[in-house]
Amino acid sequence: MDYRKEKRFSGLTPFASKLWLASPTMHGEEQHWVDDAITTNWVSTVGANINEIEKEIAAYTGVQYAVALSAGTAALHLATKLAGEKLYGQAKPNAGTLAGHRVFASDVTFDASINPIAYEDGEAVFIDTERDTWNMDPAALEAAFAIYPDVRLVVVAHLYGTPGKMDEIRHICQEHGALIVEDAAESLGAKYLSDASGWVETGSLGDYNCISFNGNKIITGSAGGMFLTNSKEDADKVRKWSTQSREAAPWYQHEEIGYNYRMSNIIAGIVRGQIPHLEEHIAQKKAIYERYEEGLKDLPVRMNPYDAKKSQPNFWLSCMIIDEDAMAPHVRGEQDELWLHESGKASPGEILEALQAFNAEGRPIWKPMHMQPIYRTHAFITAEGNGRGRSNAYIAGSGIDVGADIFRRGLCLPSDNKMTKEQQAQVIEIIHRCFR
Numbered sequence: 001m002d003y004r005k006e007k008r009f010s011g012l013t014p015f016a017s018k019l020w021l022a023s024p025t026m027h028g029e030e031q032h033w034v035d036d037a038i039t040t041n042w043v044s045t046v047g048a049n050i051n052e053i054e055k056e057i058a059a060y061t062g063v064q065y066a067v068a069l070s071a072g073t074a075a076l077h078l079a080t081k082l083a084g085e086k087l088y089g090q091a092k093p094n095a096g097t098l099a100g101h102r103v104f105a106s107d108v109t110f111d112a113s114i115n116p117i118a119y120e121d122g123e124a125v126f127i128d129t130e131r132d133t134w135n136m137d138p139a140a141l142e143a144a145f146a147i148y149p150d151v152r153l154v155v156v157a158h159l160y161g162t163p164g165k166m167d168e169i170r171h172i173c174q175e176h177g178a179l180i181v182e183d184a185a186e187s188l189g190a191k192y193l194s195d196a197s198g199w200v201e202t203g204s205l206g207d208y209n210c211i212s213f214n215g216n217k218i219i220t221g222s223a224g225g226m227f228l229t230n231s232k233e234d235a236d237k238v239r240k241w242s243t244q245s246r247e248a249a250p251w252y253q254h255e256e257i258g259y260n261y262r263m264s265n266i267i268a269g270i271v272r273g274q275i276p277h278l279e280e281h282i283a284q285k286k287a288i289y290e291r292y293e294e295g296l297k298d299l300p301v302r303m304n305p306y307d308a309k310k311s312q313p314n315f316w317l318s319c320m321i322i323d324e325d326a327m328a329p330h331v332r333g334e335q336d337e338l339w340l341h342e343s344g345k346a347s348p349g350e351i352l353e354a355l356q357a358f359n360a361e362g363r364p365i366w367k368p369m370h371m372q373p374i375y376r377t378h379a380f381i382t383a384e385g386n387g388r389g390r391s392n393a394y395i396a397g398s399g400i401d402v403g404a405d406i407f408r409r410g411l412c413l414p415s416d417n418k419m420t421k422e423q424q425a426q427v428i429e430i431i432h433r434c435f436r
């Protein structure tokens, strides 16, 4: 269907330049620090930019040590490996540290949170999502420990920049002697009111913590990530692993498997130029969220929720979810989807296609990990227990869990911090027209 020619959308013209979901926002200082790296010839994985951003991010997030790496995924891999080694000992060079062990993990997240469990030969068990923050449900985590009491590691992500229920999760983990890998890739700058420590930053809430500087994140280096910790020993180990695990010998000497995961000083220069603008980016994202909240309040939709008493999100992505009774028919296969229009109703598929027709980028909610073909055989636990095979041929009921439901009815809206108020007003208008 060509939405631009449809009567419902008459009078609207496509955006002259594309409105992105979340694109890099440069300020000028980035160029200075990249040039500085080049003119001083520190074009390597060593240099002043790396040292400086490690200091600045550690201070900002309130941890003692930060290790700059090539990606958030690299940080998550080494964090997960470190946890595996701590729990189960050093693995042979051809084996992962989690071999033979299950790991509990957030279900609605990007697969980079989860894949390191497989890199380390572990088996992820997915924990369902709660409706208050769209993050790991502590009740489902409890249920998971009841089924798998031997599990000792939990990977927790903060979706779209909104902190999850970390006090509850930490408490449950402590009761079961489990460690936490915190994936704060999307939530740098988001704050959480911890019962134990007051207001703290995400990225400081786990035993092993990770952030990302991917091009779409709240601040970027074009790529890059960091491992954050209060343990000098852990920071030193990650630094060693990330630079090919060299021993202290005059020649190349190796007792452990190594990785080429260190951040480049050029990338670090971009991050260095971005750090002074983190708070400004968060303020812009918050204003975008609030304008959507106001502009969409007359529609049968809600924004991605957060707990205002316990958290201050970084509002990285604004999302919405359509009320059940305003959902137009919409079905998804593995790679395509079909929907029908019904007056007064809409579906994520229709809204995303309408936005695209007017040159604006939205995105479906991250498809839950338990629904991904690659992880289809892995266990999935909801607040009621086993989340697999929940429907019954003989008894009426639904096989839909919270994560699947948010995926079905939700979508991510254009959230670029360079989007003007006028552009956002047109996005809001397009969404309204979808419901006509």
Ligand SMILES: Cc1ncc(COP(=O)(O)O)c(C=O)c1O
Pocket (backbone or CB within 6 Å): 071, 072, 073, 074, 076, 109, 110, 112, 113, 157, 183, 185, 186, 211, 212, 213, 214, 223, 224, 225
């Ligand atoms: C939740 C989450 N975890 C991990 C990553 C991986 O970070 P990177 O792209 O820096 O490897 C991302 C995004 O890219 C993410 O959104």
